[in-house]
Amino acid sequence: MxxxxxxxxxxxxxxxxxxxxxxxxxxxxxxxxxxxxxxxxxxxxxxxxxxxxxxxxxxxxxxxxxxxxxxxxxxxxxxxxxxxxxxxxxxxxxxxxxxxxxxxxxxxxxxxxxxxxxxxxxxxxxxxxxxxxxxxxxxxLPPNVSMEEGALLEPLSVGVHACLRAGVGPGSEVLILGAGPIGLVTLLTAKAMGATKILITDMIQGRLDVAKELGATHTLLVSRDLDEKTIVKKIHEVMETVPSKTIECCGGETTSRLAILATKSGGCVVIVGMGQAEVKIPLCNALVREVDIRGVFRYVNAYPIALSLIASGAVDxxxxxxxxxxxxxxxxxxxxxxxxxxxxxxxxxxxxxxxxxxxxxxxx
CATH class of the missing domain: 3.90.180.10 (Medium-chain alcohol dehydrogenases, catalytic domain)
Structure with a gap:
């Protein structure tokens, strides 16, 4: 001691x-x-x-x-x-x-x-x-889980809670907006929960390279000069489908809008990132297409799941x-x-x- x-x-x-x-x-x-x-x-x-x-x-x-x-x-x-x-x-x-x-x-x-x-x-x-x-x-912590991994259970629990809120499961086609730490743990969780297609976006190529190493099936580098219609089109082209689950991990108005516009009708959008108190989103678009919008506040009952994912080797x-x-x-x-x-x-x-x-x- x-x-x-x-x-x-x-x-x-x-x-x-x-x-x-x-x-x-x-x-x-x-x-x-x-x-x-x-x-x-x-x-x-x-x-x-x-x-x-x-x-x-x-x-x-x-x-x-x-x-x-x-x-x-x-x-x-x-x-x-x-x-x-x-x-x-x-x-x-x-x-x-x-x-x-x-x-x-x-x-x-x-x-x-x-x-x-x-x-x-x-x-x-x-x-x-x-x-x-x-x-x-x-x-x-079991013997095969390190102290560093124990500390990582906190951000990983955010990813677990987000994926549960989105209903990610076997065969899910998932879009993740943002490849920062929370986007990456969400990627790891979605993969462990059985998602078969995972596209993750970011403005920094280095983050996308890490995402690819962690198991993203697709990545997309975006820039500020692209309009949202173009980005939505690129997402659908790269995935060769329209994602039914979208998890926003940036906290920006732009990405919150993209999350709604890029998601399949009848799908689910989960907003993890917290930015401005009030933002402008295409609400009517979500309503007429019955796209569910769900919030995430930290996590609940997620630590045991996160620990089991790491202890079992399902998440590295x-x-x-x-x-x-x-x-x-x-x-x-x-x-x-x-x-x-x-x-x-x-x-x-x-x-x-x-x-x-x-x-x-x-x-x-």
Whole structure:
């Protein structure tokens, strides 16, 4: 175990003000565990808070520890905890509902109005040496799943939830708009769920090259100077069909419009990306063709599915991790993620020496 006097933490004070400081080691309650943190991936939301200081109504008004894509090792358990023991390696599902409201009781805890979610103001995240969390939202990792893969369960769960919302299954023909980290995990999930045709679009060829390696059957490089009718036509030509499932992973008005226009009548559009609060979309087009439009807010009941996909080998997410940094290099890690240095896709920060808690090296 690390020195228990050392709880180095990455703290966001405001726009462009990210600092490394010592924080007290948290005291746990009877239903919590204290975790010695291992891996924390940088999410687009972490970068957004750094650059803008807010996401919608969530505003950084006081110093906040960042990070929520994570894994760790149980260092201490509360007296009521029976599902975990000291030394267990776990993936940390970062959002905990109240357990009492209608949404929690009906299994839709992601919609809980009292949801406590890591690194969402004013709640602290877990890019620290030590962090406490609800024991029942920690998922024990089998020996063949690395700590990095445990951290990747968070973005992968978004892909799982999106594909479930879209109804992806054997034989599905899927269009994914955006080949960033969320688009790529959605691609991996759709492939594992049996989709036979998957076209993914992006404006950066390097991302599409990665998508091809991960199993996309088709890719399409798009540019800002192409009008939407031309892009829709190209999508249909490349796929040699009209997709029945479209998953939008960019958060732009342009791609939300394309998602509707490119989808088969009677099909389903799932909007994962969150951009402006209000956008203009071709709603009448969707109505007269009975194209369902569904939203996604994080994920729900998806962690066990994501873990089984990785543990079984149905999904190999290791190629998503392009860069590794020690927690003391957090500023450099954020710069790499923010600016895409070196073709960065998923940047992983290690709170302990890399591979310390893996049964075998991550990339073996």
């Amino acid at each position: 690390a020195n228990k006097q050392d709880n180095l933490s990455a703290i966001l004070y405001g726009v462009e003000d990210l600092r490394l400081e010592q924080r007290p080691i948290p005291e746990i309650n009877d239903n919590e565990v204290l975790l010695e943190m291992d891996c924390v991936g940088i999410c687009g939301s972490d970068v957004h808070y750094l650059v803008h200081g807010r996401i919608g109504d969530f505003v950084v008004e006081k110093p906040m520890i960042v990070g929520h894509e994570s894994s760790g090792v149980v260092a201490k358990v509360g007296k009521n905890v029976t599902n975990l023991k000291v030394g267990d390696r776990v993936a940390i599902e970062p959002g905990v509902g109240c357990r009492l409201c209608e949404f929690c009781k009906t299994g839709k805890y992601n919609l809980c109005e009292k949801m406590i979610f890591c690194a969402t103001p004013p709640v602290n995240g877990n890019l620290s040496r030590y962090y406490k969390h609800a024991a029942d939202f920690c998922h024990k 997410a290791k190629k998503l991790v392009t860069h590794h940094f020690d927690i003391t290099e957090t500023t450099k890690a954020f710069e790499t993620s923010r600016y895409g240095h070196g073709g960065a896709i998923k940047v992983m920060i290690h709170c302990q020496p890399r591979d310390k808690n893996n049964s075998k090296p991550f990339n073996s």
